[in-house]
Amino acid sequence: xxxxxxxxxxxxxxxxxxxxxxxxxxxxxxxxxxxxxxxxxxxxxxxxxxxxxxxxxxxxxxxxxxxxxxxxxxxxxxxxxxxxxxxxxxxxxxxxxxxxxxxxxxxxxxxxxxxxxxxxxxxxxxxxxxxxxxxxxxxxxxxxxxxxxxxxxxxxxxxxxxxxxxxxxxxxxxxxxxxxxxxxxxxxxxxxxxxxxxxxxxxxxxxxxxxxxxxxxxxxxxxxxxxxxxxxxxxxxxxxxxxxxxxxxxxxxx
Amino acid sequence: xxxxxxxxxxxxxxxxxxxxxxxxxxxxxxxxxxxxxxxxxxxxxxxxxxxxxxxxxxxxxxxxxxxxxxxxxxxxxxxxxxxxxxxxxxxxxxxxxxxxxxxxxxxxxxxxxxxxxxxxxxxxxxxxxxxxxxxxxxxxxxxxxxxxxxxxxxxxxxxxxxxxxxxxxxxxxxxxxxxxxxxxxxxxxxxxxxxxxxxxxxxxxxxxxxxxxxxxxxxxxxxxxxxxxxxxxxxxxxxxxxxxxxxxxxxxxxxxxxxxxxxxxxxxxxxxxxxxxxxxxxxxxxxxxxxxxxxxxxxxxxxxxxxxxxxxxxxxxxxxxxxxxxxxxxxxxxxxxxxxxxxxxxxxxxxxxxxxxxxxxxxxxxxxxxxxxxxxxxxxxxxxxxxxxxxxxxxxxxxxxxxxxxxxxxxxxxxxxxxxxxxxxxxxxxxxxxxxxxxxxxxxxxxxxxxxxxxxxxxxxxxx
Numbered sequence: 001x002x003x004x005x006x007x008x009x010x011x012x013x014x015x016x017x018x019x020x021x022x023x024x025x026x027x028x029x030x031x032x033x034x035x036x037x038x039x040x041x042x043x044x045x046x047x048x049x050x051x052x053x054x055x056x057x058x059x060x061x062x063x064x065x066x067x068x069x070x071x072x073x074x075x076x077x078x079x080x081x082x083x084x085x086x087x088x089x090x091x092x093x094x095x096x097x098x099x100x101x102x103x104x105x106x107x108x109x110x111x112x113x114x115x116x117x118x119x120x121x122x123x124x125x126x127x128x129x130x131x132x133x134x135x136x137x138x139x140x141x142x143x144x145x146x147x148x149x150x151x152x153x154x155x156x157x158x159x160x161x162x163x164x165x166x167x168x169x170x171x172x173x174x175x176x177x178x179x180x181x182x183x184x185x186x187x188x189x190x191x192x193x194x195x196x197x198x199x200x201x202x203x204x205x206x207x208x209x210x211x212x213x214x215x216x217x218x219x220x221x222x223x224x225x226x227x228x229x230x231x232x233x234x235x236x237x238x239x240x241x242x243x244x245x246x247x248x249x250x251x252x253x254x
Numbered sequence: 255x256x257x258x259x260x261x262x263x264x265x266x267x268x269x270x271x272x273x274x275x276x277x278x279x280x281x282x283x284x285x286x287x288x289x290x291x292x293x294x295x296x297x298x299x300x301x302x303x304x305x306x307x308x309x310x311x312x313x314x315x316x317x318x319x320x321x322x323x324x325x326x327x328x329x330x331x332x333x334x335x336x337x338x339x340x341x342x343x344x345x346x347x348x349x350x351x352x353x354x355x356x357x358x359x360x361x362x363x364x365x366x367x368x369x370x371x372x373x374x375x376x377x378x379x380x381x382x383x384x385x386x387x388x389x390x391x392x393x394x395x396x397x398x399x400x401x402x403x404x405x406x407x408x409x410x411x412x413x414x415x416x417x418x419x420x421x422x423x424x425x426x427x428x429x430x431x432x433x434x435x436x437x438x439x440x441x442x443x444x445x446x447x448x449x450x451x452x453x454x455x456x457x458x459x460x461x462x463x464x465x466x467x468x469x470x471x472x473x474x475x476x477x478x479x480x481x482x483x484x485x486x487x488x489x490x491x492x493x494x495x496x497x498x499x500x501x502x503x504x505x506x507x508x509x510x511x512x513x514x515x516x517x518x519x520x521x522x523x524x525x526x527x528x529x530x531x532x533x534x535x536x537x538x539x540x541x542x543x544x545x546x547x548x549x550x551x552x553x554x555x556x557x558x559x560x561x562x563x564x565x566x567x568x569x570x571x572x573x574x575x576x577x578x579x580x581x582x583x584x585x586x587x588x589x590x591x592x593x594x595x596x597x598x599x600x601x602x603x604x605x606x607x608x609x610x611x612x613x614x615x616x617x618x619x620x621x622x623x624x625x626x627x628x629x630x631x632x633x634x635x636x637x638x639x640x641x642x643x644x645x646x647x648x649x650x651x652x653x654x655x656x657x658x659x660x661x662x663x664x665x666x667x668x669x670x671x672x673x674x675x676x677x678x679x680x681x682x683x684x685x686x687x688x689x690x691x692x693x694x695x696x697x698x699x700x701x702x703x704x705x706x707x708x709x710x711x712x713x714x715x716x717x718x
Contacts, residue, residue, distance in 0.1 A: 152352075152394065153346070157596065160591060160593060160596040161596050163563055163591070163596075164591060164596045164597040164599075165599075166563065166584065167561070167563070167584060167587075167588075167589050167597075167613075168599070168609065168610070168613040169584070169585065169612075169613035169614070169615075170613075186599050186600065186601075187599045190599055190641075191595060191596050191597070191598065191599060194595055194641045195595050195596065198595065202342075202347045203347075204310070205306060205310060205347075206342070206347055206348040206350070207350075208306070208309070208310050208331050208332075208335070209304060209306070209331075209335050209340045209348070210335065210348070210350070210360070210361045210364065211331075211332040211335040211336055211361065211364070211365060211412075212332075212361075212364050216364075216365055216366040217366045218363050218364050218365075218366055219362075219363055219366045219367055219368065219369060219372070220363060220369065221356075221359040221362070221363055221369055221372045221373065221376070222359075
């Protein structure tokens with residue numbers, strides 16, 4: 001399988017979300033993150049969840065969204081299972097009422113939507129440029145660049161190691177991990193560890209040879225300009241979140 | 255342009271010097287090639303020139319290195335890299351962006367250059383290296399030759415006076431190699447000093463002024479291609495003249511009875527066009543088959559189908575007349591992937607071989623393991639951790655592991671990339687022996703020397 005098929009994003013599609021500046025999507029995510037910490041009303045959070053789901057759906061990556069929601073649901077069920085088990089042995093740590101679970105669930109689902117909308121409608125390069133535009137210190141920006149850049153390489157390594165394990169006569173997967181934990185460590189994690197170390201070394205060499213050690217302030221070749229559409233989305237986000245806060249704190253919805 | 259005086263260097267925690275009393279003078283605009291057996295110190299010499307030694311790789315250093323007018327020990331690495339451009343074997347190693355235009359702009363942005371100047375440099379690089387049509391392409395969608403061209407364009411957009419290249423053709427097909435040589439010849443004509451480290455020498459003969467040979471950290475010979483050709487065997491070097499035999503090899507039969515029979519094979523990746531369509535093949539035993547075709551033709555996909563790693567959408571694969579499941583197919587085959595790091599899992603070289611024998615369902619015979627260690631020149635390394643071996647040793651080990659499984663089908667993907675002449679000869683002999691023992695050996699390779707020396711048939715896949 002070509003690497004590009006592993007790493008392809010919706011970068012080439014054109015939806016209303018793709019036309020937004022990266023900074024707009026980042027800002028919406030940050031505002032949503034702050035708002036869900038403040039909000040506690042399940043009804044208000046449910047309203048925000050509907051709005052954020054519509055926002056994520058604008059990316060038109062319905063299959064990926066569905067997959068993400070299923071994974072999210074599975075992780076929540078797993079967490080609930082563990083909480084239930086803990087509650088049996090240590091009742092203080094278990095959950096008492098449904099509302100105890102619903103509110104954190106709604107909060108995390110809203111955040112998931114905000115992040116998915118950003119991730120499914122942005123070029124990675126756009127995210128890097130936006131990070132740069134935030135004037136983050138060099139020691140913070142470069143590792144972020146390296147991490148984003150080498151995710152595809154790591155995924156490719158995972159695929160290759162998986163194939164080499166299959167060629168050795170094993171079936172990589174959860175069953176192998178549970179039944180032969182030591183062998184799994186040797187077969188899967190050791191080659192990945194060595195590859196990761198090698199990649200990190202290559203990366204640092206490449207960075208040095210590109211002269212990235214010179215402490216000069218970075219410039220931007222392409223501007224991430226705000227347009228009319230960005231203002232419209234910012235106003236809509238402000239209305240949705242401001243309205244939610246007003247309903248809960250002003251009107252007293254619970 | 256480059257002057258090294260009595261340079262001696264030892265890597266940290268190593269007993270032996272990687273470079274010993276190296277003296278070298280390269281004039282401005284001169285082009286030199288540096289070659290030698292694996293581990294002879296070629297890459298270390300290159301690291302001295304581009305300043306990685308001593309700025310990135312610490313260790314014990316003696317002597318003086320002056321490059322583009324500056325003593326490398328006194329200059330900052332960022333300052334050296336502005337004058338000395340470096341091109342790696344794998345261009346992906348040096349990409350920081352995901353799209354061509356972004357990659358060309360990245361270094362200039364990091365250096366804080368004015369956007370207008372960045373635009374000029376990017377435009378110049380795209381036109382100079384004929385990349386204009388690829389400006390918005392993902393670097394992952396490019397062929398190896400295009401990737402190398404993007405990396406070269408990015409380096410040259412910084413206008414260095416010295417360009418050092420570390421095995422730049424290891425992943426390139428002969429056509430892309432020719433194009434790279436043409437670009438380098440143009441740069442040389444423009445006055446850029448070239449230092450090229452490579453095992454493959456045939457493409458360098460018309461390009462460089464002299465070839466330097468290294469052995470055990472020392473420069474032991476410098477001369478013309480003809481002079482070096484005479485001492486080739488003494489230093490374990492590759493051939494300086496290679497015949498392109500690809501068109502002369504007979505094509506494998508399409509259909510009919512054979513050791514491995516493929517009928518009506520079709521495959522497409524999800525949401526992609528058909529990569530293999532209704533393919534009939536008859537792969538005979540006792541032959542070494544070179545799989546040829548341009549990038550994207552489906553060479554790797556085909557061998558993944560043949561070995562059971564991928565499930566075909568339609569068609570059958572029979573081994574000695576029997577249709578097999580993917581698991582049974584994998585037991586009868588050995589595959590050597592391009593990157594050795596992915597395939598080495600065990601604690602020692604011996605354990606790695608034993609694990610391969612067991613994986614194929616055979617009883618472990620210590621005499622067979624000893625024989626393999628001897629055949630692949632791995633004696634004395636059997637207690638070493640496989641990941642601690644040199645590139646050439648790892649390559650020999652993964653081929654030995656494939657051999658250890660006594661496969662009916664043995665597939666090797668670029669098995670000689672980065673190998674010196676002596677290691678190449680060892681691999682060639684082993685593949686011939688395997689074929690003689692009744693296996694069908696399939697090689698995917700751009701290495702003309704390997705194809706010339708070992709392939710007896712070809713399987714050509716058309717461009718898609």
